[in-house]
Amino acid sequence: MKIGFDCASHTEVAEILSLSVSPNDIIYANPCKAPSHIRYASTKNVKKMTFDNITELYKIKAHFPDAECILRFKAHDPTPSKNPSEGALYELSKKYGVTIDYSREILLQAKKLGLNVIGLAFHVGSGQRNVRTYTRHIEEARRIWEIAREVGYTFTVLDMGGGFMYNNFEEAASAVNTALDNEFGDMIEQGGIDIVAEPGRYVSAPAFTLVTSVIAMREEREETGEKRMVYIADGLYSNINAAFWPGELTYPTVVKGKRTYTAKSTLPTSSASSDSGIEVEEEDNGSMDQEGGISTLMRGDLQEYSIWGPTCDCMDIVIEDALLPKGIEVGDWFVFKDLGGKILISLFLYFDSKVIGGMLTITGQ
Ligand SMILES: Cc1ncc(COP(=O)(O)O)c(C=O)c1O
Known part of the structure; x- marks a missing residue:
């Protein structure tokens, strides 16, 4: 296991780099970045960054064409408004992520632009009380992985974001491990995949x-x-x-x-x-x-x-x-x-x- 850093802004990237962390160990995990922040990442060689829309792809193409792009797809949170004690406290999917149906089109666009897309990211929502949500999205990741292969990309990164809580961590970890074995077991065995988690509130x-x-x-x-x-x-x-x-x-x-x-x-x-x-x-x-x-x-x-x-x-x-x-x-x-x-x-x-x-x-x- 290796420790890396998920940064969401120029300031966070600068802060982590100032601690002598290698740029390779940072994911700039904000799918909607200011153009100047992408340029900053480029000057510091922080290559891994998420995206979830075509405008972002154009910005990356313009400011950091060598970036290693990671496609963020949409999580389906059981909404707290329907049941306040279930699902995520924060539905991040309201703001970020492409649907599976749209993933092929956006990957084709990335291909046309000659961009390097290396993997997938999702976030099940912060403070996720339903651990089955991890299972579901790891299954979906596998489906998009195959779509990417058809488009011509061989992915190597699966970033499952955060959402982990103290009171259900063991349960969530067990759901994640089982789903990873079921869906990505072959790649894990061959060492062909980097699995990333970004626990925030848990820490x-x-x-x-x-x-x-x-x-x-x-x-x-x-x-x-x-x-x-x-x-x-x-x-x-x-x-x-x-x-x-x-x-x-x-x-x-x-x-x-x-x-x-x-x-x-x-x-x-x-x-x-x-x-x-x-x-x-x-x-x-x-x-x-x-x-x-x-x-x-x-x-x-x-x-x-x-x-x-x-x-x-x-x-x-x-x-x-x-x-x-x-x-x-x-x-x-x-x-x-x-x-x-x-x-x-x-x-x-x-x-x-x-x-x-x-x-x-x-x-x-
Ligand atoms: C991309 C990303 N990763 C990780 C986290 C951390 O999430 P959590 O605090 O739910 O673990 C967040 C929180 O907003 C996020 O946006």
Whole structure:
């Protein structure tokens, strides 16, 4: 096994090259690149790059005719909108990829332009909860592989992108291995294929924890219809843009003085109102001599709150209906774990800036 790098922009390529990585170990895996970024890749001899449209082929022909092109095909995500607990958290296929039906035509165009297409890429969607999706797309890759052979290309690279999650990684890896054996076993045996995976969130999600404080509160008032609202020091426009995507944000641990409250399972919302269904671990983090210190809060000990970011924008809502321990106050702390998947990555690393050094971000008073 070998380690390489998937870069999505000029800045990322420059960052990785500055670490003395060989250009051969980089895939510029963004199918829609700015022409100047393709020229930059050309000057640095970063040859492997993905494409999924004819305009991109013309750009590559103009700016880097020796590039080693990789065709990105479209994944078929079971859409989260149909079932919020299935499929991918992020449907990248909305933005990228050619259909199988179109693959022959685009490969013929590449051939006409005299471009070197060396393989295939796909991405099953980030945070993919259905591991069968890998199987399906490895099967499809094999079909396009044959189409490429008919067009006159002998592929050598299969890049299966990312999507891997912590909680189903073993299952996903097993599905991938079985499908690869079934579909590409002959080539793997002969050493005629480079299989690439680009795990992103699997590596980066646990690297970031956000600790943010409660800065303001609004109590519920029946007479005016006002709801109980908590305002925290961080929000959608800073570190918690995970709130944009259903299923991405995990329930925050609440730290109140010496006590810590951590939801046991998924994000408890006020709509899950069964008395026995919601459990929160309450831990006394102040007294070392107390044994265990964990108790369970039930529905009656919890209150409904909406959680808001600090900006004056009404879009800046973090959780619409959360069940939190009763008596949240200004000065309490919320701890959001595993924010390094798309969240901080999208904000800080992608395109425009350098890698940030810290693993723990603290915002608050
Ligand atoms: C081409 C490509 N590869 C890999 C990744 C990483 O995906 P994930 O974080 O789901 O593993 C992404 C994420 O956007 C991507 O666009």
